[in-house]
Each structure stands twice: as structure tokens, then as C-alpha cells.
Amino acid sequence: MKKGTSLLLTLLMLWGLDASAEAPQKDYERARWDPIHFPPAVHEATNEQCLACHQEILSAKPRQVSPAGVKAVDTLAWYQTLDTYEGAQESFHWRHLESPLAKKVMNLDCVFCHQGNDPREEAPVPPTAEPAGFNLRKAVDPSTTCLRCHGGNNYQVMGLPGPWPESRALMQDSCVLCHAGIRTNRHKVSYLNAAAIEEAGKTSSDTCYGCHGGRQWYRINYPYPRNPWPGMAKDVPEWAKDRATESDEPYRLKEAKK
Ligand code: HEC
Ligand code: HEC
Ligand code: HEC
Ligand code: HEC
Ligand code: HEC
Structure with a gap:
């Protein structure tokens, strides 16, 4: 890397630090392996702490049209026709955290679903079809959530x-x-x-x-x-x-x- 470039990068990083005091400033790998993802820290984490790095979870929008050309507005599931369903097709996370129905009847935290895993032991050896208490990459266990x-x-x-x-x-x-x-x-x-x-x-x-x-x-x-x-x-x-x-x-x- 040229000297000029790295100086610019350092400046950009400093600006970044200044601009958002809340968001932890870490390089990608350090952020990815931040202890907040794993027990015991994950059990104590607040939504705000997770959202400091993962804001896109609440802002991401689903496709209006599927790759095969089917429009979201043309395919309604049973529950989407009820009075309990409000608004357009939204992301999975939005439906569980932000929708009017979700806010009324439930109170889910990021860590209700994301309970963390042991990064050193992601899968049982030998492989088994039985529940073995391991969560793979996405770390959400459907049977308890x-x-x-x-x-x-x-x-x-x-x-x-x-x-x-x-x-x-x-x-x-x-x-x-x-x-x-x-x-x-x-x-x-x-x-x-x-x-x-x-x-x-x-x-x-x-x-x-x-x-x-x-x-x-x-x-x-x-x-x-x-x-x-x-x-x-x-x-x-x-x-x-x-x-x-x-x-x-x-x-x-x-x-x-x-
Ligand atoms: C310091 C910033 C930071 C914080 C705080 C943080 N994460 Fe992450 N997280 C990352 C980065 C970076 C990745 C890697 C993203 C990728 O590879 O696309 C990641 C990956 C993930 C993944 C995907 C796992 C995978 O391997 O694909 C999940 C789920 C996740 N984080 C959930 C959370 C939850 C829940 C919290 C709060 C308990 C949290 N994160 C807090 C930075 C952070
Ligand atoms: C005819 C009366 C009746 C109606 C109507 C009824 N239930 Fe039940 N429900 C029961 C009985 C009886 C049990 C079992 C009680 C026990 O545990 O001994 C039960 C159990 C349940 C359970 C626990 C099941 C389990 O496996 O432990 C849930 C959840 C439930 N009902 C939800 C509903 C919902 C939602 C509706 C409406 C869509 C509904 N019930 C309508 C009588 C009824
Ligand atoms: C505490 C109850 C609860 C849990 C736990 C839960 N959901 Fe839901 N889910 C809901 C409710 C309520 C809605 C409807 C929200 C609405 O209509 O605004 C919903 C909606 C959905 C939808 C439809 C979204 C849409 O845009 O139409 C999907 C898919 C879904 N859930 C999958 C999951 C998966 C996968 C998990 C586990 C990771 C999960 N849910 C955990 C209550 C729950
Ligand atoms: C947002 C999702 C959600 C809605 C809405 C909901 N339930 Fe439940 N229900 C649950 C969950 C999750 C449990 C298990 C809670 C627990 O572990 O104690 C449960 C448990 C129950 C049980 C078993 C309780 C016990 O401990 O014996 C009954 C009965 C029941 N629900 C009936 C109903 C009825 C009737 C309604 C409507 C008035 C309703 N539920 C609405 C999610 C929901
Ligand atoms: C209802 C359960 C549930 C809740 C609550 C929840 N998540 Fe997720 N999350 C999931 C599931 C399931 C996936 C896997 C989706 C997939 O494979 O695309 C996921 C995926 C992710 C990913 C990986 C990127 C992606 O979009 O696939 C990140 C990051 C993440 N969640 C962060 C969060 C944060 C931050 C919160 C709280 C603000 C949160 N989640 C709340 C169930 C949940």
C-alpha cells in the first residue's frame, strides 16, 4: 500500500471514530469474532449493542419481485389477508421486531433467537441426526425459538x-x-x-x-x-x-x- 493511501485511511478511521462514538470501531475480522457473539456475553447483550454494528437488520427491504418475476403483492399467504397483518411485505427481522402486531403481542430481543455458539466446536463429530446442542453458522435453534x-x-x-x-x-x-x-x-x-x-x-x-x-x-x-x-x-x-x-x-x- 502506498504511504499516501494509508495516511488517508488513518484519517478516515479517525473521522469515523469521531462521527459515531457509539458504533465500535473494529476491523472486519475483530468485529466478526467480537465476544458479544458467543456465550456468556451473548446472553447479556442488548438490542442496541447488536444494532450498533447490524443496523441493516432493521432497514433491509425484501424484493418487490422474485427472480422468477412473481410480484410480492400478488402472492398473499392466509395470515397476510387478516386484520392482524399490516403493511407491505417486509423482512423477517422487521416482522418480528418492528411490525405493529409484533410490538403489540411480543417482546423479542436479538438474543432470544441468536443464542450464540462455541466458535471452536460448530458441529458434532461424528455427524448425527439427533439434536446435539450445536448451532451451526447462523446460530439460531428453531426448536427453542x-x-x-x-x-x-x-x-x-x-x-x-x-x-x-x-x-x-x-x-x-x-x-x-x-x-x-x-x-x-x-x-x-x-x-x-x-x-x-x-x-x-x-x-x-x-x-x-x-x-x-x-x-x-x-x-x-x-x-x-x-x-x-x-x-x-x-x-x-x-x-x-x-x-x-x-x-x-x-x-x-x-x-x-x-
Ligand atoms: C463490533 C461489531 C459487531 C457487534 C457489536 C455485533 N456483531 Fe454480529 N457480526 C459482526 C460482523 C463483522 C459479522 C460478519 C458479517 C459477515 O460475515 O457478513 C457478524 C456476523 C453476525 C451474524 C452472522 C453469523 C455468521 O457467521 O454468518 C449474526 C447472526 C450476528 N452477527 C448477530 C449478532 C448479534 C445477535 C449481536 C448482538 C448480540 C451482534 N451480532 C453484535 C459485527 C458485530
Ligand atoms: C373445545 C374447547 C377448546 C377450544 C375451542 C380451544 N381449545 Fe385449546 N385446549 C383445550 C383443551 C381441553 C386443552 C388441553 C388441556 C390440558 O392440558 O389438559 C387445550 C390445550 C391448548 C394448548 C396447549 C397444547 C399443548 O400441547 O400443551 C394450546 C396452545 C391451545 N389449547 C390453544 C388454543 C387456541 C389458539 C385455540 C383457538 C384457535 C384453542 N386452543 C381452542 C380446549 C380448547
Ligand atoms: C414469540 C413468537 C414468535 C417466534 C419465537 C417466532 N415467530 Fe415468526 N412470527 C410471529 C408473528 C406474531 C408473526 C406475524 C408478524 C406480523 O404479521 O406482523 C410471525 C411471522 C413470521 C413469518 C412471516 C413473515 C412475513 O413477512 O409474512 C415468518 C417467515 C416467520 N415468522 C418465521 C419465523 C422463524 C424462522 C422463527 C425462528 C427463527 C420465528 N418466526 C420465530 C411470531 C413468532
Ligand atoms: C405471539 C404469539 C402467541 C400468541 C398471539 C398467542 N400465544 Fe399462546 N403461547 C405462545 C407461546 C410462545 C406459549 C408458550 C409460553 C410458555 O412457555 O410458557 C404459549 C402458550 C399457550 C398455552 C399453554 C399455556 C400453559 O402454560 O399451559 C395456551 C393454552 C395458549 N398459549 C393459548 C393461547 C390463546 C387462547 C391465545 C389468544 C388469546 C394465544 N395463546 C395467543 C405464543 C402465543
Ligand atoms: C425471531 C428470531 C430472530 C430475532 C428476534 C432476530 N434474529 Fe437475526 N436472524 C434470525 C434468523 C433465523 C436468521 C437467519 C436468516 C437467514 O439465514 O437468512 C438471522 C440472521 C441474522 C443475521 C445474518 C444476516 C442475515 O440477514 O442473514 C444477522 C446479522 C442478525 N440476524 C442479527 C440480528 C439482530 C441484530 C437482531 C436484533 C435487532 C436479530 N437478528 C433478531 C432470527 C432472529
Whole structure:
């Protein structure tokens, strides 16, 4: 590199430092391997700390037209036709952090999904199809994150005559019809806004079903904990024998504890 160029670069870096005191000034490799990406630091990180380097996460826009020529506005999924869906097609991150619905019913942090990995051991040796506690490059484990809100609707254990789209009319389009008295001790976790969810569930089942089968990306159901509720039968049904009886630490809210 010529001397003149490196002097210019140094000046640019100094300006950079001055201009944004918040954003950590590091070279690419140091930033990429910043300890904030890995446990234990990742568990304590705030959205602001992550966004200092990853602002594009909130500003990135999806394509208006797919490479094959299909317009985003012409292909609507079921949930995109509901009142709960607002705005145009947006990025995955925006839908979970910034959309009006997301801000109302949930409270997700970067590190709820990005739980970090061990950079020295990214994959189990020998390879296995069983869950081995390893997260690959993107470091998001769907079974402890996405599946909570994108699993199937366990209508079989609910005693419903069929899947929700078939039984919703019979149930007056309401989940609360039954759930005003069953499994009432719900959503008392830091990443959900329990009160706002109940409020939305009063008028329509769409908000509830949205997270419990409506946006089902997996063929399996999430094994929800069975937090005890008033009037709960003493006998545990066969299907629920291995269920937790409390929401997961560290998300469990204090009020939920008995
Ligand atoms: C000091 C700047 C900096 C901070 C702070 C930072 N990152 Fe990064 N991160 C980077 C860089 C640089 C990369 C590499 C990007 C690439 O290769 O495209 C990266 C990569 C990533 C990746 C992709 C992983 C991969 O290997 O492809 C994820 C996910 C990520 N960061 C999440 C986070 C989260 C969550 C936080 C907060 C806990 C965070 N980052 C904080 C700079 C930072
Ligand atoms: C709902 C779970 C979830 C939340 C919350 C979340 N992420 Fe992600 N993030 C993901 C997934 C899944 C991917 C992988 C996407 C892919 O492969 O394209 C990802 C990818 C990334 C990447 C890699 C670049 C890319 O676009 O693929 C970065 C950087 C990142 N996230 C940073 C963040 C930051 C910063 C926050 C908080 C402001 C955040 N994420 C919140 C799930 C999440
Ligand atoms: C706490 C609940 C929750 C978790 C965890 C969660 N999601 Fe979502 N997801 C939602 C909600 C609510 C919406 C609808 C947001 C809206 O309509 O504005 C949504 C929407 C989506 C969409 C549709 C986006 C669009 O533009 O139409 C995709 C895809 C998605 N989630 C994938 C994932 C993946 C992958 C993960 C795990 C990395 C994940 N979600 C984790 C609740 C969640
Ligand atoms: C006919 C009454 C009834 C209706 C209507 C109903 N449920 Fe349920 N639901 C139940 C019963 C009964 C259980 C199981 C109670 C137990 O744990 O013993 C249950 C369990 C659940 C569970 C936990 C499942 C598990 O695997 O632990 C979720 C989540 C749930 N219901 C959501 C909903 C949603 C969302 C709707 C509306 C789309 C709905 N329910 C409508 C009766 C109902
Ligand atoms: C933003 C996504 C989201 C929405 C909206 C939502 N749920 Fe949930 N629900 C969850 C998650 C995640 C859990 C598991 C929480 C935990 O681990 O304690 C859950 C748990 C439950 C459980 C099991 C509670 C227990 O501990 O026994 C029931 C029943 C339930 N939800 C019913 C409903 C009903 C009824 C509505 C509408 C009023 C609704 N959900 C709306 C995400 C959602």
C-alpha cells in the first residue's frame, strides 16, 4: 500500500471514530469474532449493542419481485389477508421486531433467537441426526425459538372435532370460549405481552391461532408447559406425562411463580 493511501485511511478511521462514538470501531475480522457473539456475553447483550454494528437488520427491504418475476403483492399467504397483518411485505427481522402486531403481542430481543455458539466446536463429530446442542453458522435453534410460535395446532388434545379451520365456526370463532377456564395461566414469559394477547383474543381467534397453528412452518407441535390453573384436574393425561409444569427459565416472569 502506498504511504499516501494509508495516511488517508488513518484519517478516515479517525473521522469515523469521531462521527459515531457509539458504533465500535473494529476491523472486519475483530468485529466478526467480537465476544458479544458467543456465550456468556451473548446472553447479556442488548438490542442496541447488536444494532450498533447490524443496523441493516432493521432497514433491509425484501424484493418487490422474485427472480422468477412473481410480484410480492400478488402472492398473499392466509395470515397476510387478516386484520392482524399490516403493511407491505417486509423482512423477517422487521416482522418480528418492528411490525405493529409484533410490538403489540411480543417482546423479542436479538438474543432470544441468536443464542450464540462455541466458535471452536460448530458441529458434532461424528455427524448425527439427533439434536446435539450445536448451532451451526447462523446460530439460531428453531426448536427453542421458532417452534414456540410456528408449530402445529394440537387440536387432538383439545377435544375439537377437527382442525381449527373446520371447527372454528362451531366454536364461535373463539379460543377463549374454552380457554377462559382451561390453561388460563399462560404467556407469563418475558418475550410475550400476555395482557395484550388476551385483549386481542376476545374479539377473534385470529391472533391466537396465528401463533398456534396459523403460521405453521413445522409438522410438529411445540410441547408447551402445563402451568397449573385453578380447577385443573389432579390426574395428568397420558399425552402430557412428560410436559414441564412451568415456563422455561430464564423467560419465566416472577408473577407466574406460585
Ligand atoms: C463490533 C461489531 C459487531 C457487534 C457489536 C455485533 N456483531 Fe454480529 N457480526 C459482526 C460482523 C463483522 C459479522 C460478519 C458479517 C459477515 O460475515 O457478513 C457478524 C456476523 C453476525 C451474524 C452472522 C453469523 C455468521 O457467521 O454468518 C449474526 C447472526 C450476528 N452477527 C448477530 C449478532 C448479534 C445477535 C449481536 C448482538 C448480540 C451482534 N451480532 C453484535 C459485527 C458485530
Ligand atoms: C425471531 C428470531 C430472530 C430475532 C428476534 C432476530 N434474529 Fe437475526 N436472524 C434470525 C434468523 C433465523 C436468521 C437467519 C436468516 C437467514 O439465514 O437468512 C438471522 C440472521 C441474522 C443475521 C445474518 C444476516 C442475515 O440477514 O442473514 C444477522 C446479522 C442478525 N440476524 C442479527 C440480528 C439482530 C441484530 C437482531 C436484533 C435487532 C436479530 N437478528 C433478531 C432470527 C432472529
Ligand atoms: C414469540 C413468537 C414468535 C417466534 C419465537 C417466532 N415467530 Fe415468526 N412470527 C410471529 C408473528 C406474531 C408473526 C406475524 C408478524 C406480523 O404479521 O406482523 C410471525 C411471522 C413470521 C413469518 C412471516 C413473515 C412475513 O413477512 O409474512 C415468518 C417467515 C416467520 N415468522 C418465521 C419465523 C422463524 C424462522 C422463527 C425462528 C427463527 C420465528 N418466526 C420465530 C411470531 C413468532
Ligand atoms: C373445545 C374447547 C377448546 C377450544 C375451542 C380451544 N381449545 Fe385449546 N385446549 C383445550 C383443551 C381441553 C386443552 C388441553 C388441556 C390440558 O392440558 O389438559 C387445550 C390445550 C391448548 C394448548 C396447549 C397444547 C399443548 O400441547 O400443551 C394450546 C396452545 C391451545 N389449547 C390453544 C388454543 C387456541 C389458539 C385455540 C383457538 C384457535 C384453542 N386452543 C381452542 C380446549 C380448547
Ligand atoms: C405471539 C404469539 C402467541 C400468541 C398471539 C398467542 N400465544 Fe399462546 N403461547 C405462545 C407461546 C410462545 C406459549 C408458550 C409460553 C410458555 O412457555 O410458557 C404459549 C402458550 C399457550 C398455552 C399453554 C399455556 C400453559 O402454560 O399451559 C395456551 C393454552 C395458549 N398459549 C393459548 C393461547 C390463546 C387462547 C391465545 C389468544 C388469546 C394465544 N395463546 C395467543 C405464543 C402465543
